[in-house]
Amino acid sequence: MDALVPVQSAGQRLPLRLLSPSLHRCIGSVSIRRSVSGFAMDTRISSRSPSQFTIRSQQSDLKESLGGVASSSDVRIKEWEVDMYQNELAISQGIRIRRKPPSKAPLGYSGPFELRLLNGQVADSPSNILEEITWYKDHEVSRMKELNPLEALKKAVENAPPTRDFVGALRMAHQRTGFPGLIAEVKKASPSRGILKENFDPVEIAQAYERGGAACLSVLTDQKYFKGGFENLEAIRSAGVKCPLLCKEFVVDPWQIYYARAKGADAVLLIAAILTDLEITYLLKLSKKLGLAALVEVHDEREMGRVLGIEGIELVGINNRSLETFKVDISNTKKLLEGEHGRQIREKDMIVVGESGLFTPDDIAYVQAAGVKAVLVGESIVKQNDPEKGIAGLFGRNISQT
Numbered sequence: 286m287d288a289l290v291p292v293q294s295a296g297q298r299l300p301l302r303l304l305s306p307s308l309h310r311c312i313g314s315v316s317i318r319r320s321v322s323g324f325a326m327d328t329r330i331s332s333r334s335p336s337q338f339t340i341r342s343q344q345s346d347l348k349e350s351l352g353g354v355a356s357s358s359d360v361r362i363k364e365w366e367v368d369m370y371q372n373e374l375a376i377s378q379g380i381r382i383r384r385k386p387p388s389k390a391p392l393g394y395s396g397p398f399e400l401r402l403l404n405g406q407v408a409d410s411p412s413n414i415l416e417e418i419t420w421y422k423d424h425e426v427s428r429m430k431e432l433n434p435l436e437a438l439k440k441a442v443e444n445a446p447p448t449r450d451f452v453g454a455l456r457m458a459h460q461r462t463g464f465p466g467l468i469a470e471v472k473k474a475s476p477s478r479g480i481l482k483e484n485f486d487p488v489e490i491a492q493a494y495e496r497g498g499a500a501c502l503s504v505l506t507d508q509k510y511f512k513g514g515f516e517n518l519e520a521i522r523s524a525g526v527k528c529p530l531l532c533k534e535f536v537v538d539p540w541q542i543y544y545a546r547a548k549g550a551d552a553v554l555l556i557a558a559i560l561t562d563l564e565i566t567y568l569l570k571l572s573k574k575l576g577l578a579a580l581v582e583v584h585d586e587r588e589m590g591r592v593l594g595i596e597g598i599e600l601v602g603i604n605n606r607s608l609e610t611f612k613v614d615i616s617n618t619k620k621l622l623e624g625e626h627g628r629q630i631r632e633k634d635m636i637v638v639g640e641s642g643l644f645t646p647d648d649i650a651y652v653q654a655a656g657v658k659a660v661l662v663g664e665s666i667v668k669q670n671d672p673e674k675g676i677a678g679l680f681g682r683n684i685s686q687t
């Protein structure tokens with residue numbers, strides 16, 4: 286896989302600042318052609334004046350032009366340099382997760398950043414579970430692409446039923462009950478908690494959630510770490526469940542957005558701990574183009590600050606669980622909604638979703654007081670014998686619409 290990097294003079298390496306997330310400092314232009322089977326994206330990032338930059342793609346339906354002109358001269362760089370740019374761009378935004386195992390850069394190359402040099406060695410094993418899942422996902426998606434080429438997916442998407450309004454359902458539930466709208470999660474297991482529900486029937490659980498008053502559902506589609514699957518998403522949709530469905534997946538590639546849409550999703554999850562600002566911007570536009578809502582998930586102040594700088598985000602999820610350490614602390618929601626960030630969110634009328642570690646009416650009241658208008662809950666209701674009753678227990682009252 287090669288990339289073309291047009292620079293002011295052939296061979297000159299773009300200093301990292303040209304790849305900086307805000308881009309408006311970019312004085313050159315970077316064109317990265319990432320051609321992975323079935324999906325080629327010749328992305329040109331260039332800026333002529335502050336705040337303008339162009340993302341141009343070979344895929345006509347993915348063409349996103351935000352203004353600006355790319356320069357002409359190109360030099361060829363190698364895959365490991367594309368990965369290096371990806372890694373350095375991510376590190377410049379405080380992203381600790383490497384998207385794939387260290388690439389085969391020439392011996393001794395360490396780049397302007399010491400990429401996780403531990404005792405003088407580059408760590409070529411995942412440094413935490415989120416990185417492990419991300420590396421696995423990169424490999425899994427490459428395999429899935431071979432079985433489901435993008436062109437075939439696009440045809441499936443053209444014939445798919447219209448999506449349901451995920452954001453509207455949350456707003457309506459919040460207005461109807463005065464409580465945060467509930468995104469109830471269909472989750473069999475997780476790396477942090479193991480098996481949550483032995484006799485796991487996703488359709489039965491989804492129907493019980495709907496009876497219990499859930500506004501939307503979150504359906505884990507990752508099989509290896511959460512024992513989920515896209516067949517669950519399809520089964521719930523075709524069983525006639527009306528709640529809009531969030532495809533709970535670790536998105537690392539635009540192809541996954543098409544696939545989620547083709548399998549019946551109404552919303553997708555974009556995790557700021559994995560994706561750069563540019564990727565979130567791009568995936569957000571693609572999601573909207575396909576009629577999908579996007580829940581952009583953060584866990585710390587820096588990710589919240591990044592996400593608030595990205596245009597077009599309607600839904601921000603604050604995960605109280607660190608996906609790197611599994612530590613759960615619901616005060617994280619309160620912390621991230623205080624001060625300037627909280628003010629910006631209220632000003633933009635964004636919906637904040639409090640995620641993870643919510644078990645009691647006091648927990649719901651706590652995050653609601655912090656400013657959330659929706660909550661994403663899995664363990665405390667999926668493990669109940671009757672998840673419908675589990676929802677009433679979580680809110681301390683019946684929030685059902687029936």
Ligand SMILES: O=P(O)(O)OC[C@@H](O)[C@@H](O)c1c[nH]c2ccccc12
Pocket residue numbers: 470472533582604640641642643661662663664665
């Ligand atoms: O089971 P809990 O503690 O109620 O958490 C649900 C949901 O927030 C959690 O599953 C989650 C939030 N963000 C994620 C990202 C990937 C996988 C899972 C998640």
